[in-house]
Amino acid sequence: MKINIYLAVVFSALLFFTNCGNQQANLKNVEASLPAVNEADVLYNFLEISGDYINNDAMPTMITADEVFENLANKAFHVIDMRASDLYEAGHINGAVNVQQEDLLDYFSKTIDASKYEKVILVCKSGQSASYAGSVFQLLGYKNVYAMKRGMSGWNKQFADEVWIKNSGSAFADKLETTPNEKGKKYDYPAIKTGKRAGIEILETLAADALKKTANDWGLKAEEVFANPSNYYIINYWVEEQYNAGHIPTAIQYTPKKAFSRSTALATVPTDKKVVVYCYTGQQAAYVVAYLRILGYDAYSVLYGANGFMNSKMNEGGAVGHAFTSAEVKNYPLVLGSNPSDVVETAVETTATTATTTKSEAPTKTKKKSGGGGGGGC
Numbered sequence: 001m002k003i004n005i006y007l008a009v010v011f012s013a014l015l016f017f018t019n020c021g022n023q024q025a026n027l028k029n030v031e032a033s034l035p036a037v038n039e040a041d042v043l044y045n046f047l048e049i050s051g052d053y054i055n056n057d058a059m060p061t062m063i064t065a066d067e068v069f070e071n072l073a074n075k076a077f078h079v080i081d082m083r084a085s086d087l088y089e090a091g092h093i094n095g096a097v098n099v100q101q102e103d104l105l106d107y108f109s110k111t112i113d114a115s116k117y118e119k120v121i122l123v124c125k126s127g128q129s130a131s132y133a134g135s136v137f138q139l140l141g142y143k144n145v146y147a148m149k150r151g152m153s154g155w156n157k158q159f160a161d162e163v164w165i166k167n168s169g170s171a172f173a174d175k176l177e178t179t180p181n182e183k184g185k186k187y188d189y190p191a192i193k194t195g196k197r198a199g200i201e202i203l204e205t206l207a208a209d210a211l212k213k214t215a216n217d218w219g220l221k222a223e224e225v226f227a228n229p230s231n232y233y234i235i236n237y238w239v240e241e242q243y244n245a246g247h248i249p250t251a252i253q254y255t256p257k258k259a260f261s262r263s264t265a266l267a268t269v270p271t272d273k274k275v276v277v278y279c280y281t282g283q284q285a286a287y288v289v290a291y292l293r294i295l296g297y298d299a300y301s302v303l304y305g306a307n308g309f310m311n312s313k314m315n316e317g318g319a320v321g322h323a324f325t326s327a328e329v330k331n332y333p334l335v336l337g338s339n340p341s342d343v344v345e346t347a348v349e350t351t352a353t354t355a356t357t358t359k360s361e362a363p364t365k366t367k368k369k370s371g372g373g374g375g376g377g378c
Contacts, residue, residue, distance in 0.1 A: 039192040039202050043295070044262060046199025053138045054291045055261045060131060060284045061138060063121055063146040065154040068093065069332050076118035080104070082133065083124055083152070091158055091334035095341050096123060101133050102212055108142070120145045126163050127151040128303065129215050131283040135290035136207050149283065150328060160329040164304070168324045172226045172309040176246035183252055184233075186267040190296025206294045218289050220300045222309035225276055232276040232300075233269070237285055242320045246310070248278065248302075256284070260291065269297060278302035280314070280322035 053059055071077045072094055079096035081088050088098040099107045104122075114120050122130035122137075122145065130147035137145040153160040194205040225232060225248060234251040236243045243253040256279075259265045269275055275297050279285040282305040292299035306314055307324045314323035335342050 037197055039194060039196070040189050040296070042197070042199050043192060043202045043206075044189075046203060047139065048261070050141060051143075052261060054135070054288060055258055055264070057257055058143075059138070059257055060287045061134060061143075061146045062127075062131070062149045062283065063119065064149050065330050065332060068121060068148055068155075069330070074118075077121060078112065078114075078117045078119070079121045079123060079148075080107070081123045081152075082130060085338070087125070087152075087159075089336065089338050091156065091336055092152075092340075093123065093155065094333065094335045097340050098338070101129065101214060104133060104137075104211060105208055108137070114142055114144065117144060121148055122146070123148045123155075124151045125159065126153055126167075126282070126304070128219070128282045128286045128301065131286035132215070132218065132290045132301075133211060135287040136210050136294070138287075139291065139294065140203060140207055147283065150281075150324075154328055155330055155332050156334055157326075157329050157331065158334070160326070164307075164324055164329070165326060167304045168307045168311045170310055170312040172222060172248075173311075173313045175226055175249070176310065177249045178244060178246055180244065181250055181252045183265060183268040184270065187269070187271050189262075189267070190271050192296055203294070210290055210294050213293065215303070218286075218293065218300050219282075219303045220276060221303055225278075225302055226309065231274065233273045235269075235275065235277045235288075237277055237279040237288060238320070245320060246313070248309075251278075260288065271297065273298070275299045276302060279305045280320070281305045281307055281324070 047053070051058075068077070068079065079093050081092050081096040081098050082101050082104070083092075083098070084100070085098055088096075092098070108114055112120075120137075120142070122134050124130040124147075127147060127150045130151060134145050134147040148154070150164060151159075153164040192202065192206070194202050196202045196205055225234065229248060229250045232250075234248050236247045236251040236253045237256055237259075238247075238253065239255065240253055243251075247253070254260070254265060260269070269292070275292060277285040277288050277292070277299060278301065279288075282301055282303050285301040285305060289299045289301045302308065304324075306320065306322070310320075311323050314320045
């Protein structure tokens with residue numbers, strides 16, 4: 001009965017405004033006359049009925065460099081290199097197209113039909129930015145979008161030296177605590193005001209905003225967090241046993257793939273403080289941070305995760321695991337220049353020191369160049 005009355009009101013309003021001159025203004029007036037919606041509730045409901053990705057065993061959707069290399073000839077795989085153009089031209093995966101993060105939505109909507117591919121693979125320098133963007137696209141319903149683990153650092157040592165190898169360390173391995181910290185009070189969820197009414201429209205608006213933020217915006221270095229841990233609400237995204245073996249001071253354990261739903265612990269995440277999430281590598285945390293930011297939280301990831309501050313202790317006694325070592329760095333081939341592919345077929349070298357490269361002579365297009373600052377553009 002309520003629905004019938006509601007429709008009658010809308011229909012009557014439309015009939016009234018039909019006789020007016022400005023149709024666009026009339027439609028806006030009709031929309032303004034409709035009952036207000038709680039956008040946060042609409043969004044949460046939409047995310048839950050569409051798979052509840054962050055709290056699902058499928059998360060994180062990642063792919064290894066090995067699998068990508070083995071499928072280079074597979075036309076069902078589409079590789080997108082998100083790095084700045086100068087880094088892309090210095091060496092990229094054969095066939096990878098260069099699309100910066102802020103342009104991804106346009107690329108997906110105007111250039112490719114993502115549904116035609118078995119896997120669409122996002123690649124960055126370290127795997128963290130690709131994970132952040134991959135989370136956004138998974139939430140939008142692109143279930144075949146994956147982030148490549150370790151990024152180009154896992155593909156070739158040329159990039160690993162300045163990324164994973166350089167940023168893995170143990171400077172704070174002796175600053176951990178083993179005392180568990182309890183979750184705090186429950187908060188109201190952040191208000192969401194996009195002006196949209198349907199769940200997918202609300203999500204699309206928030207997703208576009210999220211993709212404008214790079215790792216310089218949502219990434220924090222370990223030294224920033226350890227300097228003043230009380231300034232943050234720190235979330236340890238490990239299972240309890242690993243958390244108890246040693247965590248950042250004041251950090252609180254949240255169970256992976258379960259913690260951030262309305263039926264579990266999402267309400268305990270504060271809305272009045274910076275929320276910092278860390279995992280083993282920063283990649284899974286980036287998935288979570290993208291989700292929390294879309295929901296309106298002021299969320300950040302510790303860059304490189306625990307590998308950035310306790311790498312040497314992560315595999316001791318099997319307490320935590322997931323320690324990065326240079327053995328993970330592959331020696332897969334690179335294509336040079338601005339073309340996605342080269343006419344010369346690339347082949348991998350088996351030595352541990354050099355990789356076969358090919359040179360593209362195509363003219364260089366004007367694209368974004370890499371820069372410094374902040375989180376370093378993961």
